[in-house]
Amino acid sequence: MNKDWLEKDFYASLGVAKDATPEEIKKKYRKLARELHPDKNPGDAKAEEKFKEVSEAYDVLSDVEKRKEYNEARTAFASGGFRPGAGGPRGAASNVNMEDLFGGNDGGFGDLLGGIFNRGRGARTQQPRRGADLESHLNLSFDDALDGVTVPLRLSSEVACETCRGTGARPGTSARTCLDCQGSGQVARNAGGFAFAETCPTCRGRGQVIEDPCPSCHGSGVGAKSRTVQVRIPAGVKDGAKIRVAGKGAPGERGGPSGDLFVLVHVSPHPLFTRKADSIAFTVPVSFAEAALGAQITVPTPRDGNVTLKIPAGTTSGRTFRVKGKGITRKDNSRGDVLVTVEVAVPQKLSDEAKAALESYAEATSDVDPRAGLMNLAGQ
Ligand SMILES: [Zn+2]
Numbered sequence: 001m002n003k004d005w006l007e008k009d010f011y012a013s014l015g016v017a018k019d020a021t022p023e024e025i026k027k028k029y030r031k032l033a034r035e036l037h038p039d040k041n042p043g044d045a046k047a048e049e050k051f052k053e054v055s056e057a058y059d060v061l062s063d064v065e066k067r068k069e070y071n072e073a074r075t076a077f078a079s080g081g082f083r084p085g086a087g088g089p090r091g092a093a094s095n096v097n098m099e100d101l102f103g104g105n106d107g108g109f110g111d112l113l114g115g116i117f118n119r120g121r122g123a124r125t126q127q128p129r130r131g132a133d134l135e136s137h138l139n140l141s142f143d144d145a146l147d148g149v150t151v152p153l154r155l156s157s158e159v160a161c162e163t164c165r166g167t168g169a170r171p172g173t174s175a176r177t178c179l180d181c182q183g184s185g186q187v188a189r190n191a192g193g194f195a196f197a198e199t200c201p202t203c204r205g206r207g208q209v210i211e212d213p214c215p216s217c218h219g220s221g222v223g224a225k226s227r228t229v230q231v232r233i234p235a236g237v238k239d240g241a242k243i244r245v246a247g248k249g250a251p252g253e254r255g256g257p258s259g260d261l262f263v264l265v266h267v268s269p270h271p272l273f274t275r276k277a278d279s280i281a282f283t284v285p286v287s288f289a290e291a292a293l294g295a296q297i298t299v300p301t302p303r304d305g306n307v308t309l310k311i312p313a314g315t316t317s318g319r320t321f322r323v324k325g326k327g328i329t330r331k332d333n334s335r336g337d338v339l340v341t342v343e344v345a346v347p348q349k350l351s352d353e354a355k356a357a358l359e360s361y362a363e364a365t366s367d368v369d370p371r372a373g374l375m376n377l378a379g380q
């Protein structure tokens, strides 16, 4: 049992009723965690303290088993059945789950937040260990994707608590080996003549007991830290691209190397332009007169503004013109092209004057059959 629990009212911490449903608890936690997250309150020790309190409360109340255990402990305590010294406090707030916090894509932190990763708690090895890889999402405008951009990415990750250097014990004290399991983390239980090995309930399998927990991390040894990483997004990056930033993931433990950071790029679609390899394509309407007689039309291009495009007389609908060097920046710093496809626009409404002009045009071209040869092609 957890001595620490008896002093804490997790229901009050989250501001929920004792009989709150898991959904209510989750909802309340997400709201509070968003408000109190260290990333949102840099340097605010009070908010950080409250964030940890809320995380610890959620850690227990979101877990059916733990919640039951907690309720029973509180009840036993209230009725005088509690015997102090039954065990040490267990690490709290070690399972801050980003999915719970931010619920997929509706995250209030926008796109620039890396995932808090969960450190493996069980390993008691003293070997150096490489830090975890982190993944972060980045929304990029269509224009920024054309030429590349350097973006500061704010990442929040779990690190060793600064106060206790990750031991979980109050500075000046240290964790002691669990007496019930002699540090193995497992105890034998006899049931009907058989011996079962089970996780030591006193230390919960950690093999160590923290009697005087660190006030900053409540014994978990884990603290949150945010940092900013400058990420160079290469020109021409495509939607869905995953960019690896070596060595910018979570720091390693005991001198191990850092993990990598993977940035998943989402490029916003453009209302007019689409990408075709390193070219930019779009369609412009032209009038029949412009296509038939030829014209100089003004068309937009990305980033550089407008250009004049010469449409030769007799241009067919669907013909594509190339504007060189206005497309996507390539690796060698040259640029792809802009591909402009013209489409003859048919007027939906005609003035009397225009109608009369078209009728006389039809008359003047009555000897020209645009479907001549069609029947031959069809084989009749
Ligand atoms: Zn600590």
Ligand SMILES: [Zn+2]
Binding pocket: 178, 179, 180, 181, 182, 183, 184, 185, 186, 200, 201, 202, 203, 204, 205, 206, 207, 208
């Ligand atoms: Zn133990």
